[in-house]
Amino acid sequence: MMHAARILLVEDDVNSARLLKDLLTAKGAVVTHENNGVDAIKQAQEECFDVIILDLRLPGENGFVVAEHLTRQEGQPAPPIIVTSAFPDKQNRMRAFQAGAVAFLHKPLDLQELVLLAANFARRQQQARAQHLQVARYLNDLGEKRLQRSGHAQSVTVTCRKMVAGLPASTITPAIEASLEAAALFHDIGLAFSKGEGDDHAAIGAGILAVLGFSPATVFLVKAHHITPDSDSDIPELSPGLLASLQILQAAEKANEL
Numbered sequence: 387m388m389h390a391a392r393i394l395l396v397e398d399d400v401n402s403a404r405l406l407k408d409l410l411t412a413k414g415a416v417v418t419h420e421n422n423g424v425d426a427i428k429q430a431q432e433e434c435f436d437v438i439i440l441d442l443r444l445p446g447e448n449g450f451v452v453a454e455h456l457t458r459q460e461g462q463p464a465p466p467i468i469v470t471s472a473f474p475d476k477q478n479r480m481r482a483f484q485a486g487a488v489a490f491l492h493k494p495l496d497l498q499e500l501v502l503l504a505a506n507f508a509r510r511q512q513q514a515r516a517q518h519l520q521v522a523r524y525l526n527d528l529g530e531k532r533l534q535r536s537g538h539a540q541s542v543t544v545t546c547r548k549m550v551a552g553l554p555a556s557t558i559t560p561a562i563e564a565s566l567e568a569a570a571l572f573h574d575i576g577l578a579f580s581k582g583e584g585d586d587h588a589a590i591g592a593g594i595l596a597v598l599g600f601s602p603a604t605v606f607l608v609k610a611h612h613i614t615p616d617s618d619s620d621i622p623e624l625s626p627g628l629l630a631s632l633q634i635l636q637a638a639e640k641a642n643e644l
């Protein structure tokens with residue numbers, strides 16, 4: 387029913403979380419569970435989700451703050467957020483919608499309703515993602531043809547994969563690895579629009595990928611793929627996995643220089 391839909395489930399109640407995770411997994415979804423707001427925000431920045439199911443009362447940042455944070459990233463579309471709460475008064479509902487939620491479900495949850503709603507939103511998000519991937523491939527090919535560098539992104543991707551395979555297993559999470567893969571495939575996508583001078587293609591490319599809904603980690607990697615972290619104070623503090631990914635992407639780019 388939910389063909390590999392990627393769902394971020396943010397729920398601090400252990401029993402509800404287990405029940406929902408099992409149910410959604412049985413329906414075909416791939417569920418990542420976080421039990422607090424801070425980790426939920428971090429996870430959503432490293433990975434692309436099709437739907438976020440978000441409890442309002444959470445330790446750390448509450449659900450309103452999480453929703454606001456995810457929907458107010460400039461130029462970056464957030465996945466649809468379904469809020470769940472045992473306190474469905476009008477004030478809470480209004481606040482959730484103001485924070486960018488697309489639906490508000492009362493607890494105790496009607497599980498059938500939740501599954502149908504999540505499946506509908508996930509399907510739309512997956513369709514949009516497939517279209518966006520096509521656009522990205524098209525623009526990337528265009529840039530490579532313009533500059534007679536066909537196959538460059540593919541070579542960089544292959545080099546990245548080899549370098550990741552050589553790392554200790556715990557260095558890069560699967561989510562970061564997927565973000566790095568996308569960044570490698572589209573790192574020079576900005577060349578379709580840049581004049582080919584200097585490094586402006588990195589910022590242009592990051593802008594394109596943000597609009598197309600790629601993960602913030604992918605967008606960051608593309609933006610920074612010609613910047614050395616310690617020489618530039620503009621780069622925010624990086625998680626070890628993201629820093630390792632940036633170093634890999636930069637090394638792969640150098641190794642495949644023309």
Ligand SMILES: [Fe+2]
Pocket residue numbers: 573574587611612639
């Ligand atoms: Fe580049």
Ligand SMILES: [Fe+2]
Pocket residue numbers: 538542573574639
């Ligand atoms: Fe490149």
